Amino acid sequence: MWTSLIGPLLVIMIALAVVGTVKRIRLWQQGKPASFPIGRALAAIPRRYLVDLHDVVARDKAFANTHVATAGGFVASGILMVLVFVLGLDNTLTFALMSATFAAMAFGAVKVKKRRENPPANLSKGPWQRLPNSLLVFSFSGLMMSLLLLLGIGNVPIIVAALLIVGILLGLAELLFGMTWGGPMKHAFAGALHLGFHRRQERFGGGRSTGLKPINLDEQTLGVEKPSDFYWNQLLGFDACVQCGRCEKVCPAFAAGQPLNPKKLIQDMVVGMAGGETGNYAGSQYPGKSDEARCGAPDKPLFEGLLDAETVWSCTTCRACVEECPMMIEHVDAIVDMRRNLTLAKGETVGKGAEVLENLIATDNPNGLSPNSRANWSVDLKLNHLSEVGTTDVLLWAGDGAFDLAYQRTLRAVVTLLRHANIDFAILGNEELDSGDLARRLGDEATFQRLAIANVKTLNKYQFRSIVTPDPHAFHVLKNEYPDFGGSYDVFHHTEYLAKLVEQGDIKLKQAKSQSVTYHDPCYLGRYNGGYDAPRYLLSSMGLTVSEMERSGYRSRCCGGGGGAPVTDIPGEHRIADMRMDDARETGADMVAVACPQCAVMLEGVVMPRPEVKDVAVMLLDAVVENADAGQAKAVGE
Structure with missing residues (x-):
C-alpha cells in the first residue's frame, strides 16, 4: 500500500x-x-x-x-x-x-x-x-x-x-x-x-520580574561586546523571535523615527549568534538607516559592522516591547548589557550621558550640585531627619526632588498630606544619595553598585516600617534592585501609600471641581511594577472621571524620559513626549494627571496649546486643603 x-x-x-x-x-x-x-x-x-x-x-x-x-x-x-x-x-x-x-x-x-x-x-x-x-x-x-x-x-x-x-x-x-x-x-x-530555560523564571505563573541583574565588575569583559558574551539562554531567547512585530508597533523610539526597531535588533542578534549577514531579514528596518546587508559572527564585536551604537542608545527602557512579546523575550536586558560594555569598557556614552555620569561620580547627583544642599528643599518644612530621631514609621525618599524645583511641588504636597494624616515620617536629608537608576540604565553598573551599596549601608543603620517616594524610578530600584545588595524594604510609590490613607479615612476628600482628566501611566510604575489602580482610585475618590487614552495601562506610551533618553538625546523625526501629548489631546481632557516627576517634566515641555499637567498628589492636596491647616497648605508653595 x-x-x-x-x-x-x-x-x-x-x-x-x-x-x-x-x-x-x-x-x-x-x-x-x-x-x-x-x-x-x-x-x-x-x-x-x-x-x-x-x-x-x-x-x-x-x-x-x-x-x-x-x-x-x-x-x-x-x-x-x-x-x-x-x-x-x-x-x-x-x-x-x-x-x-x-x-x-x-x-x-x-x-x-x-x-x-x-x-x-x-x-x-x-x-x-x-x-x-x-x-x-x-x-x-x-x-x-x-x-x-x-x-x-x-x-x-x-x-x-x-x-x-x-x-x-x-x-x-x-x-x-x-x-x-x-x-x-x-x-x-x-x-x-x-x-x-528563561532567564527570568519569576515572570511565570503570574509573577513579575523587571529589575536589572547585577554583573560581576571583576569579569574580564564588562557587559556584552560580542554575541558570545550573552548568556546561552539569552541567545536561545533571541532565536525564539517569531518576527510578529508586536514589539515594533509599541516601541516609542521606533514611532518617533529614532534608529531602533526591537524586532530588527533581535534578528541582528540572531545573525551575530549564527554568523552570516542580515540580507535575509524581510521586515522593517531601523528608521533612518539603509537596508544594506551587514555581517556578524559570534566572536565579532557587535558594534564593528552589525550594529550602530545609537540604536541601543535610543531605547527608553520602557519595557513596552517586553510586555507585548508573545515569546517573552527580554529586549531591555540585552540593550542594557550592550550599553554596559560601551560605557564601562569603551567610555562611549553618548550625548550628555558622560557628563551626567561624571557628576554622579563626583557629587552623587546627576546635575553636579553640592551634595550638602540635598536637604535644602525641606528647611522651611522642619522635617525630622532619621539621623536625629533614629526610628520612624515612614521614610520619605526625596530622590531628584531634592534639587528640582518643579518636582518639589509634588514632594511638598506629599509632606503636607502625610502630616494631615498624622503619619510619623522622616527624611535622610544629606545622607540620601542618588538611587543610581540613571547610572544603571546608562550602563554604568560600577557607579550604580557604589551608590546602591552606600544607600543600603545608610538605610540599614535605621529603623523604619516602609519607604515612600514620588519617583517611580527610585521606587523601582529601591524595591526590586537593592535586594541584590542587602537592602530589602517595604517600598511604596506615593500614590499607593496615599490611596491606602484615603481608603482608611485618614485623608478625607472634598469633591474636586468638575473637569475632564486623563491619566498617563508611568512605565516604571505601571509596566515595571503593576501600579495601575492606585492613581486611578485617588482620581475617582476626588469625584473625577478619567477619560482613558487609547494607549493606557500596560499599553501606555512612554513619555520619552526613561533609560537616560533625555541625556543621550538621539535624534528622530518626532519627540516621544509630543506623541504622548497628542494621545492626551485625543481624549479632549483639560488636564493630564501624572504620577512621576520625569513624566511631568517631559509632558510639560510640550509646547502650548496643550492640557495642563499636574501630579496626582498635588491634585489630592487641592481636594483636602480646606481641611488642612493654613501653615501646611502654604508650605507646598505655588
Missing part, C-alpha cells in the same frame, strides 16, 4: 531534524554558561506555553484561535503520524483522530493564509509569506490521506498517491526542518525551550 512509504520517510526526516537540533543547540551554547535543573525546566514548558505565553497571544483573540488550531493541529497530527506509520497503531480510532487534527490545522492554515494576503507593516515578509502555503499543503494532503484511510480506500491512482506523499513530505520538511535547522518555524522549537 502506498502509505507504507510514509513511515520510513518520516523516520529519516525525524533523524535529520535531530541533527539540526544538535547544531542549533550548539549555536546557543556559544554564550556564557547558566545552570538550570534540566528536568524541572522541561517539565515547566507545557504549562508556561498553554498559560503564560497564550495569555499574551490571546490579546489578539482572532489570531490566538488561529494559532491554537494551526499549532495544536500540527503537533497532534505529527504525534498521530508517528503512532500510525512508525509504531503501527493503525485503526479506525487513530485514523479518525488524525482526520480531526489535520482538519483543525487546515482551518488554521486558511486563516494564516488570509492574514498574509495583505500583511501589516509590522509582520516580516520573505520566507514568512511562503509558510502559509506549506501549512496548507501539509494539512490538506494529510487530511485527504487520513480520510482515505478512515474510509478504507487503499487503492488510489498512483498520481494521487504521489501527490499526497509529496505534499505531506514537502510541508513537513518546511515545518520540521524549519524548527531545527533555522527557518520561519524555528520559533516553535526555540520558543518552547526558551519558556523552560
Whole structure:
C-alpha cells in the first residue's frame, strides 16, 4: 500500500531534524554558561506555553484561535503520524483522530493564509509569506490521506498517491526542518525551550520580574561586546523571535523615527549568534538607516559592522516591547548589557550621558550640585531627619526632588498630606544619595553598585516600617534592585501609600471641581511594577472621571524620559513626549494627571496649546486643603 512509504520517510526526516537540533543547540551554547535543573525546566514548558505565553497571544483573540488550531493541529497530527506509520497503531480510532487534527490545522492554515494576503507593516515578509502555503499543503494532503484511510480506500491512482506523499513530505520538511535547522518555524522549537530555560523564571505563573541583574565588575569583559558574551539562554531567547512585530508597533523610539526597531535588533542578534549577514531579514528596518546587508559572527564585536551604537542608545527602557512579546523575550536586558560594555569598557556614552555620569561620580547627583544642599528643599518644612530621631514609621525618599524645583511641588504636597494624616515620617536629608537608576540604565553598573551599596549601608543603620517616594524610578530600584545588595524594604510609590490613607479615612476628600482628566501611566510604575489602580482610585475618590487614552495601562506610551533618553538625546523625526501629548489631546481632557516627576517634566515641555499637567498628589492636596491647616497648605508653595 502506498502509505507504507510514509513511515520510513518520516523516520529519516525525524533523524535529520535531530541533527539540526544538535547544531542549533550548539549555536546557543556559544554564550556564557547558566545552570538550570534540566528536568524541572522541561517539565515547566507545557504549562508556561498553554498559560503564560497564550495569555499574551490571546490579546489578539482572532489570531490566538488561529494559532491554537494551526499549532495544536500540527503537533497532534505529527504525534498521530508517528503512532500510525512508525509504531503501527493503525485503526479506525487513530485514523479518525488524525482526520480531526489535520482538519483543525487546515482551518488554521486558511486563516494564516488570509492574514498574509495583505500583511501589516509590522509582520516580516520573505520566507514568512511562503509558510502559509506549506501549512496548507501539509494539512490538506494529510487530511485527504487520513480520510482515505478512515474510509478504507487503499487503492488510489498512483498520481494521487504521489501527490499526497509529496505534499505531506514537502510541508513537513518546511515545518520540521524549519524548527531545527533555522527557518520561519524555528520559533516553535526555540520558543518552547526558551519558556523552560528563561532567564527570568519569576515572570511565570503570574509573577513579575523587571529589575536589572547585577554583573560581576571583576569579569574580564564588562557587559556584552560580542554575541558570545550573552548568556546561552539569552541567545536561545533571541532565536525564539517569531518576527510578529508586536514589539515594533509599541516601541516609542521606533514611532518617533529614532534608529531602533526591537524586532530588527533581535534578528541582528540572531545573525551575530549564527554568523552570516542580515540580507535575509524581510521586515522593517531601523528608521533612518539603509537596508544594506551587514555581517556578524559570534566572536565579532557587535558594534564593528552589525550594529550602530545609537540604536541601543535610543531605547527608553520602557519595557513596552517586553510586555507585548508573545515569546517573552527580554529586549531591555540585552540593550542594557550592550550599553554596559560601551560605557564601562569603551567610555562611549553618548550625548550628555558622560557628563551626567561624571557628576554622579563626583557629587552623587546627576546635575553636579553640592551634595550638602540635598536637604535644602525641606528647611522651611522642619522635617525630622532619621539621623536625629533614629526610628520612624515612614521614610520619605526625596530622590531628584531634592534639587528640582518643579518636582518639589509634588514632594511638598506629599509632606503636607502625610502630616494631615498624622503619619510619623522622616527624611535622610544629606545622607540620601542618588538611587543610581540613571547610572544603571546608562550602563554604568560600577557607579550604580557604589551608590546602591552606600544607600543600603545608610538605610540599614535605621529603623523604619516602609519607604515612600514620588519617583517611580527610585521606587523601582529601591524595591526590586537593592535586594541584590542587602537592602530589602517595604517600598511604596506615593500614590499607593496615599490611596491606602484615603481608603482608611485618614485623608478625607472634598469633591474636586468638575473637569475632564486623563491619566498617563508611568512605565516604571505601571509596566515595571503593576501600579495601575492606585492613581486611578485617588482620581475617582476626588469625584473625577478619567477619560482613558487609547494607549493606557500596560499599553501606555512612554513619555520619552526613561533609560537616560533625555541625556543621550538621539535624534528622530518626532519627540516621544509630543506623541504622548497628542494621545492626551485625543481624549479632549483639560488636564493630564501624572504620577512621576520625569513624566511631568517631559509632558510639560510640550509646547502650548496643550492640557495642563499636574501630579496626582498635588491634585489630592487641592481636594483636602480646606481641611488642612493654613501653615501646611502654604508650605507646598505655588
